[in-house]
Amino acid sequence: xxxxxxxxxxxxxxxxxxxxxxTCGRVHARQAVTCRRCGSxxxxxxxxxxxxxxxxxxxxxxxxxPANLYPMLVTSTFGKTQQxxxxxxxxxxxxxGSWGVALIVFVASVLIPIGKFIAIAYLAVSAxxxxxxxxxxxxxxxxxxxxxxxWSMIDVFVVAILAALVQLDFVATVHPGIAAASFALSxxxxxxxxxxxDPRLLWDAYEADDT
Amino acid sequence: MTRIVMLAATAAxxxxxxxxxxxxxxxxxxxxxxxxxxxAITAFSASGxxxxxxxxxxxxxxxxxxxxxxxxxxxxxxxxxxHPAPQAARAFRxxxxxxxxxxxxxxxVGVAVALVKITGLAKVTPGPxxxxxxxLVLVTVLKDSFMCRLTVWKTLEERSRS
Ligand SMILES: [Zn+2]
Numbered sequence: 001x002x003x004x005x006x007x008x009x010x011x012x013x014x015x016x017x018x019x020x021x022x023t024c025g026r027v028h029a030r031q032a033v034t035c036r037r038c039g040s041x042x043x044x045x046x047x048x049x050x051x052x053x054x055x056x057x058x059x060x061x062x063x064x065x066p067a068n069l070y071p072m073l074v075t076s077t078f079g080k081t082q083q084x085x086x087x088x089x090x091x092x093x094x095x096x097g098s099w100g101v102a103l104i105v106f107v108a109s110v111l112i113p114i115g116k117f118i119a120i121a122y123l124a125v126s127a128x129x130x131x132x133x134x135x136x137x138x139x140x141x142x143x144x145x146x147x148x149x150x151w152s153m154i155d156v157f158v159v160a161i162l163a164a165l166v167q168l169d170f171v172a173t174v175h176p177g178i179a180a181a182s183f184a185l186s187x188x189x190x191x192x193x194x195x196x197x198d199p200r201l202l203w204d205a206y207e208a209d210d211t
Numbered sequence: 212m213t214r215i216v217m218l219a220a221t222a223a224x225x226x227x228x229x230x231x232x233x234x235x236x237x238x239x240x241x242x243x244x245x246x247x248x249x250x251a252i253t254a255f256s257a258s259g260x261x262x263x264x265x266x267x268x269x270x271x272x273x274x275x276x277x278x279x280x281x282x283x284x285x286x287x288x289x290x291x292x293x294h295p296a297p298q299a300a301r302a303f304r305x306x307x308x309x310x311x312x313x314x315x316x317x318x319x320v321g322v323a324v325a326l327v328k329i330t331g332l333a334k335v336t337p338g339p340x341x342x343x344x345x346x347l348v349l350v351t352v353l354k355d356s357f358m359c360r361l362t363v364w365k366t367l368e369e370r371s372r373s
Contacts, residue, residue: 023304023307023308023364024304024360024361024364025361025364026364026368037300037364037367037368038300038303038304038364038367039300039301039304040304093327093328098327098328101323101324101327101328104320104324105324146311149311150311150312150314150317151317151320153270153314153317153321154317154320154321154324155321156263156267156321157251157267157271157314157317157318157320157321157322157325158321158324158325158328160251160252160254160255160267160321161235161246161251161254161321161322161325162325162328162329163251163254163255164246164250164251164252164253164254165235165237165244165246165250165251165325165329165335166237166329176254176255176263180255180263181255181262181263184263184266184267188266191311191312195311
């Protein structure tokens with residue numbers, strides 16, 4: 001285990017003068033531009049990656065602000081109108097005693113988005129350095145972020161379903177609020193941000209330390 | 212390979228059923244209302260959020276369906292032992308690239324949450340489309356777990372060369 005930190009010089013594709021396809025895994029000579037197997041574009045490292053990650057991440061963060069300030073749902077029952085923000089909706093579910101569902105909504109619309117902002121920013125900042133969390137840890141973090149981000153869309157779908165279903169004229173009607181749109185945008189932007197991240201960057205720092 | 216194609220075909224049929232049959236039925240006193248998935252999609256456009264409506268439609272219906280077609284197109288001929296169809300690689304690459312954006316399974320969880328939210332208000336009964344949609348999600352998850360993309364790419368390449 002003592003050698004675990006400094007592995008016996010791992011041969012990376014880049015050092016071997018090769019480039020791997022991120023879509024299908026086929027390996028090509030360094031000069032290849034498109035993959036012969038699947039037709040994807042090839043690049044040993046995606047050089048513009050971090051810039052795009054930051055741009056989409058900021059767009060996502062900005063869209064997340066109105067998503068929390070404006071109402072997500074506008075409910076009217078017997079003429080009374082009530083507006084609910086994301087957090088307001090969670091609190092209401094909690095009051096009703098639906099703990100489990102309150103938790104799902106809270107995790108999907110608050111914890112995951114904010115956790116994602118932090119995780120992506122951390123990966124982007126630390127990409128080129130060998131920091132506290134070693135390569136494997138950060139690779140896992142990246143995979144988790146990519147997998148979990150889409151689940152934030154739950155709340156948007158909930159609003160859509162409620163608005164479609166609860167249209168009982170006078171008794172009760174539900175309309176979606178502006179927050180639904182900005183929340184959906186926020187989730188989409190952060191997903192794009194995560195997809196633009198080139199995880200190979202995480203490993204480059206180690207390549208430098210064992211040569 | 213055959214199994215994946217079968218599952219993709221099953222999912223496509225379920226999808227069609229899921230869209231047009233009533234999805235949920237809501238009852239309050241004497242009033243009742245049936246909604247289909249289609250209504251959920253148009254819900255946003257009624258409130259002046261047409262772009263969001265289109266996005267929801269794309270995420271829960273159009274993309275998942277198009278992916279199924281693309282996968283069946285790319286893998287179908289191979290399952291029968293034929294040469295891959297022209298552009299099969301492109302179709303499969305597209306299906307892979309859009310995978311994170313096909314959110315049918317997330318929609319189902321959303322339905323569950325929505326049901327809990329209105330149980331206090333009204334009685335809700337899931338319609339036939341609800342079960343079709345739930346089955347669809349199950350089939351899609353199964354299909355994705357059977358499918359090894361590296362094997363698919365390898366086979367695609369070998370078959371198209373010979
Ligand atoms: Zn490739």
